[in-house]
Amino acid sequence: METLERILGEQPFFAGLNPEFLRLATGCANNVRFEAGEFICKEDDPADRFYLVRHGHVALQLFAPGRGAMTFQTVGPGEMFGMSWIAPPYKWTYDARALELTRALAVDGVCLREKCDHDHDLGYELMQRFLSRTIESLHATRVQLLDVYGAKV
Amino acid sequence: MGGLEDRTIPRVGRVSARRIESSDVVTLDVETPEGPMRYAPGQFNMLTAFGVGESAISISGDPASGRLVHTVRAIGPVSRALCNLRPGDAIGVRGPFGVGWPIATAETRDLLFVAGGLGLAPLRPAIHAALAKRSRYGKIAILYGARSPDSIIFRRELEAWRGRFDLQVEATVDHALDDWRGHVGVVTKLISHVEFDAEQSTAFVCGPEIMMRFVAQALVAREMRENDILLSMERNMKCGYGQCGHCQFGPYFVCRDGPVFAYEAIKSLMALREI
Numbered sequence: 001m002e003t004l005e006r007i008l009g010e011q012p013f014f015a016g017l018n019p020e021f022l023r024l025a026t027g028c029a030n031n032v033r034f035e036a037g038e039f040i041c042k043e044d045d046p047a048d049r050f051y052l053v054r055h056g057h058v059a060l061q062l063f064a065p066g067r068g069a070m071t072f073q074t075v076g077p078g079e080m081f082g083m084s085w086i087a088p089p090y091k092w093t094y095d096a097r098a099l100e101l102t103r104a105l106a107v108d109g110v111c112l113r114e115k116c117d118h119d120h121d122l123g124y125e126l127m128q129r130f131l132s133r134t135i136e137s138l139h140a141t142r143v144q145l146l147d148v149y150g151a152k153v
Numbered sequence: 154m155g156g157l158e159d160r161t162i163p164r165v166g167r168v169s170a171r172r173i174e175s176s177d178v179v180t181l182d183v184e185t186p187e188g189p190m191r192y193a194p195g196q197f198n199m200l201t202a203f204g205v206g207e208s209a210i211s212i213s214g215d216p217a218s219g220r221l222v223h224t225v226r227a228i229g230p231v232s233r234a235l236c237n238l239r240p241g242d243a244i245g246v247r248g249p250f251g252v253g254w255p256i257a258t259a260e261t262r263d264l265l266f267v268a269g270g271l272g273l274a275p276l277r278p279a280i281h282a283a284l285a286k287r288s289r290y291g292k293i294a295i296l297y298g299a300r301s302p303d304s305i306i307f308r309r310e311l312e313a314w315r316g317r318f319d320l321q322v323e324a325t326v327d328h329a330l331d332d333w334r335g336h337v338g339v340v341t342k343l344i345s346h347v348e349f350d351a352e353q354s355t356a357f358v359c360g361p362e363i364m365m366r367f368v369a370q371a372l373v374a375r376e377m378r379e380n381d382i383l384l385s386m387e388r389n390m391k392c393g394y395g396q397c398g399h400c401q402f403g404p405y406f407v408c409r410d411g412p413v414f415a416y417e418a419i420k421s422l423m424a425l426r427e428i
Contacts, residue, residue: 059337069331073338078345099334140339144327148361149270149300 004029008105011052012078013129021122028111034058034098041082041092048090049106050082056102061095069095072144083130085109160394163201163245166221168238174306178271179236180213180224183244189219190246194278195253195385195413198223199393201245202234209390209408210235211275212249217285221246224274224306250393251412254279254383259355263291265347267368269298269340269360273306275385275412276359280314287319291354294321294347298340298364301326302333321347340364341371351376359385366423369416379417386412386419402428 005026008014014022032051034040040051040058051058057076061069072094075081084092086109116123166185174180192212200223201207208231214222227236238244256279264283268276283290295314299305305324315322323343325336336343340360356372358365365384372382388400388407395409403422405411422428 057336059331061331067330071329071331071333071337074325074336076336076346140342143339143363143367146363147300147327148364149298149304149327 011105013052013080021125024115024122025112028108029105032104032106034102036098036100038098040096040098042095043092045092046090047082047084047092049109050080050085052080052105053077054103054105057099058102059097059099061097063095080133083134086130163247166244166246168240168242168244171240174224175304177227178224178306180222181238183221183223183246185246190221190249192216192249193253194256194282195275196249196251197412198246198248200235202231203243203245205234206231208232213274213277215281216278226271247393250408252410254357254413256282260289261291263349263354264293265349265354265356266295267340267356267358269364270300272360273297276357277307279357292349296340296343297324299326302329341367344371344375354381356382358382379420380415382416383413384416386414
């Protein structure tokens with residue numbers, strides 16, 4: 001039988017994490033499943049968790065009146081989403097919707113924050129990993145903003 | 154390419170068909186009195202819109218068919234005039250020029266085609282050439298990034314390729330509305346979706362230079378050798394055969410020595426703002 005700890009450790013985000021830290025993080029995690037079209041979170045909802053996608057795809061969207069839902073990123077297996085639990089005001093800044101049947105690991109951010117407050121070594125390790133993902137995401141956003149495929153003027 | 158006359162005097166051809174790919178991209182089939190043109194995947198022609206000017210345009214057709222096909226984006230006076238041509242209209246053709254994709258020397262290897270925007274057009278002949286001899290190659294993946302779903306070119310062909318079991322096709326767009334079911338994000342992200350043997354793979358990359366730079370970096374991060382990453386460069390090509398110097402790129406002339414270069418050869422040049 002697969003243990004949650006092993007499944008969590010196989011996720012790229014947690015890969016190579018010290019076993020004791022992984023055990024602590026596993027205490028905050030659980031398996032979740034979403035049907036196609038189901039909202040995982042909505043903008044302005046309390047952000048108390050983040051997700052590591054195992055199967056399926058999730059669209060991260062913003063809704064604009066008159067234009068509808070606009071997708072700015074999709075997240076697939078091995079990828080994660082959700083950073084808003086780290087810093088106040090702890091609210092989601094976008095909608096996340098399953099594009100198909102999606103299985104993921106949900107990690108309780110409040111639980112993990114408490115553990116990070118208690119064990120700064122764990123906190124430092126995890127924050128480094130979150131920062132690395134944030135930098136990747138910022139870099140990708142910059143390239144998208146440059147509109148590199150647009151016509152040269 | 155033949156003698157000086159062949160290089161310098163355009164053949165006068167006719168547009169035989171015109172297909173609209175997206176709001177500003179058109180594919181033209183061209184016939185010349187001299188008959189089918191022999192060309193290598195990745196080569197380009199200088200196309201003349203008579204009375205307006207001449208522009209370097211990659212060949213986007215299947216080389217086995219011998220049909221001369223060009224895909225043009227309307228961004229300046231010449232390309233706009235080319236896009237406005239209709240079947241029966243005259244068009245000037247000089248070429249083919251340049252060094253193309255070394256698709257034959259990549260036999261037995263895994264192939265990654267990474268295209269951005271209109272960059273799919275110069276890769277299309279190489280994809281056709283690889284698929285024509287599919288059994289001679291390892292895994293083949295086509296990764297395509299576009300601005301939005303309605304700017305995707307060769308859409309029907311991409312869908313047909315996607316339906317094949319011997320080919321992985323992934324498309325991503327920079328932004329989309331709710332009805333798009335594909336990926337959204339930068340094309341470099343798609344590289345993580347593909348399994349390939351980094352030591353036995355060749356990557357063919359074409360798109361905006363900034364995109365190619367990041368793709369090359371992402372492939373190197375996947376432990377591909379810089380010499381196995383091939384990029385199609387674009388500069389201000391004029392004569393087409395390395396005489397005028399307009400497309401000089403460090404020690405190279407893009408029209409004669411390229412447009413296809415190994416990343417290893419031009420990596421340092423790509424960082425130079427002066428060229």
